[in-house]
Amino acid sequence: MLSCKQITKQYGNLQVLKGVDLEIAKGEIVSLVGSSGAGKSTLLHILGTLDEADAGQVLLNNVQVDKLKGNALAAFRNKHIGFVFQFHHLLPEFTALENVCIPGWLGNKKKKEVETRAMELLAMLGLKERMHNKPSELSGGEQQRVAVARALINNPDIIMADEPTGNLDSTHARELHQLFFDLRKQFNQTFLIVTHNEELAAQCDRTVHMKDGRIVAGVN
Numbered sequence: 001m002l003s004c005k006q007i008t009k010q011y012g013n014l015q016v017l018k019g020v021d022l023e024i025a026k027g028e029i030v031s032l033v034g035s036s037g038a039g040k041s042t043l044l045h046i047l048g049t050l051d052e053a054d055a056g057q058v059l060l061n062n063v064q065v066d067k068l069k070g071n072a073l074a075a076f077r078n079k080h081i082g083f084v085f086q087f088h089h090l091l092p093e094f095t096a097l098e099n100v101c102i103p104g105w106l107g108n109k110k111k112k113e114v115e116t117r118a119m120e121l122l123a124m125l126g127l128k129e130r131m132h133n134k135p136s137e138l139s140g141g142e143q144q145r146v147a148v149a150r151a152l153i154n155n156p157d158i159i160m161a162d163e164p165t166g167n168l169d170s171t172h173a174r175e176l177h178q179l180f181f182d183l184r185k186q187f188n189q190t191f192l193i194v195t196h197n198e199e200l201a202a203q204c205d206r207t208v209h210m211k212d213g214r215i216v217a218g219v220n
């Protein structure tokens with residue numbers, strides 16, 4: 001479903017990625033682990049089309065995404081990839097519901113249809129009573145669940161998460177991990193998760209280890 005071949009990336013004199021190959025199948029939950037500076041976030045950003053590799057290929061559902069540019073790239077990303085970051089990046093002036101709707105509205109879907117799906121998702125994630133609140137009125141765990149609902153609004157092929165529970169206490173972190181597995185069960189949702197959380201990594205189908213810009217080991 002997602003694959004990359006021989007991805008390299010350099011910042012100045014620093015070779016951050018030194019030829020990374022990776023394949024992820026539909027419905028898989030894969031964690032990406034490794035020490036600080038190993039290149040995990042850089043790889044996630046390249047796979048998520050947020051950053052460009054110096055060389056190599058990224059294929060998502062047989063589309064070579066590194067060939068897409070400008071508006072075509074933005075539209076492709078919005079439709080096919082969902083993101084959840086450590087700091088949720090919700091827009092503070094919009095309600096939870098509006099935050100979830102925005103990627104759907106950007107995708108030119110009918111306003112009402114997007115709203116209905118957003119409400120369903122928020123209800124599913126236990127936020128039915130909180131959907132008209134702004135992010136600052138929600139707890140950290142609630143904000144992160146809004147970010148997950150936002151990532152799901154366009155039925156993405158894959159959700160890419162960068163330290164999604166890095167900012168949560170252990171109870172909320174466990175709840176969010178459980179949510180990822182529930183979403184896989186319900187929608188066969190695929191996830192690639194950068195994490196330092198060993199408990200989460202151990203629960204995943206597969207843990208990919210990175211060291212000094214390379215993948216060093218595979219299946220756990």
Ligand SMILES: Nc1ncnc2c1ncn2[C@@H]1O[C@H](COP(=O)(O)OP(=O)(O)OP(=O)(O)O)[C@@H](O)[C@H]1O
Nearest residue numbers: 011012014016034035036037038039040041042043
């Ligand atoms: N935009 C940038 N400009 C210059 N150097 C960068 C840039 N982004 C990342 N780097 C460097 O590339 C290396 C890899 O960074 P990356 O964020 O991918 O590591 P990571 O494995 O995700 O680390 P962490 O676990 O600490 O988040 C680091 O040495 C970092 O300082």
